[in-house]
Amino acid sequence: MRVALAYDGRHIMVKLPSTTTVDVFAPQPSGDTVDADDFLASCRSAGFADVVSCDVPLVVVNDGYRSTPTARILEWLRPAYPGLLDKARFLIATGAHDAPGEQHLEKIFGNHLHRLRGRVSVHDCRDRNSLARVGVDHLGGEVYINRQILDADRVLVIGSVEPHYFAGFTGGRKALFPGLSDFDTIERNHVLANSLQAAPLKLSGNPVAEHLDELTAMIDCAKVFAVEAVTDEAGGITGLFVGALSQAFAQAAAMAEALYARRVADRYDVVLCEVMPPLDSNLYQGQKALENSQAAVVDGGATVIVSACREGVGSSHFYDMAPGWDRRRNVPADGRLSFGSHKLSRVNAITERIDVRLFSELPDERVRSVFFEPVHDIDKYLLTAAETKDSLRLAVVHDAGHTVLTVH
Secondary structure (H helix, E strand, C coil): CEEEEEECCEEEEEECCCCEEEEEECCCCCCCCCCHHHHHHHHHHCCHHHCCCCCCCEEEEECCCCCCCHHHHHHHHHHHCHHHHHHCEEEEECCCCCCCCHHHHHHHHHHHHHHHHHHEEECCCCCHHHEEEEEECCCCCEEEEEHHHHHCCCEEEEEECCEECCCEECCHHHHCCCCCECHHHHHHHHHHHHCCCCCCCCCCCCHHHHHHHHHHCCCCHHHEEEEEEEECCCCCEEEEEEEEHHHHHHHHHHHHHHHHEEEECCCEEEEEEECCCCHHHCHHHHHHHHHHHHHHEEEEEEEEEECCCCCCCCCHHHHHHHHHEECCCCEECCCCCCCCHHHHHHHHHHHCCCEEEEECCCCHHHHHHCCCEECCCHHHHHHHHHCCCCCEEEEEECCCCCCEEEEC
16 A cells, blocks of 8 residues: 655655555545635624724734735725725734745735835834833743734734644734744743643643733733634635634634544554645744644654755754753753753653654754654655554554644
């Protein structure tokens, strides 16, 4: 038997040992998608007109690293609420990401960019002049947010919700925190992701998600209105939830879980994970497939991530930290957990339980430097794994950067 996996813009065929039993997982087919009429009906019933009734509403949008269909949503809003695109200010929630270049701006705003450009600003988490203090969190750190949120009469957040490997889900309050907060607050939040209790689909008992809730409570969300999208793997909009930020997020998260979560009865000896673009561009993004699948692997089993990683390992924060990492204590040499440390600590902790493998274009030394082990021949690897089993239990996960395996 052979299975086809997307890889580097093509498909590769993987031959499975004859003694293998295979289960295949992928996002649930979405069925019907939302159209403009459905969306506008939801807007009317949720009182959207009140959002655009103020003189200059503020619209918060995601940067180009999310699959949010911002341009399509704006296109649907334009004929029904023409004043929105004519007078609103737009703020791109970058978190700690770099400012978007022209390609990302075009991805975010589509053909609306030319008319909006003069009213678009980009959040800078290190620019204290653009930030305002809103409180102190339970970790003892001062919390800042982009002051445009506080100054605006009404705020519209356009976001998208999908499983997130340590925040539980993207979307909702993440547009504000960490999307529009200061770097120190972002770092404190991300350091909480060193705990494996911070997991995909998990909100209650997740230290990262609970910290985000704490931060969001520091601002007046009564003036914040949200449009939260859920998209399928083909980019179709399967759900658009309109209303109060927390309500729209909760509804979208429930749909995203139904779309992307797959429950398994028993764990597998090997989970083979296909990573789709754009997450296959680097290892920083490709790690999401490991996080989404590792719970479904038996102790001593393996996860094999299939991701070309043509752009390298990705962020330098965790890569530069790796040479001095104390793997036994699972901390940096100086003991200080800082921004990016969760990328190393989580993989290192997972390798204590299972074999973590990567099939990619990266040099072996780079793969091993961040605690993965390279695989050059998947067929041979699976054949070797099958030699010690009467029947090798294998899971093949398509779009593993989004599909989450959970054990019930």
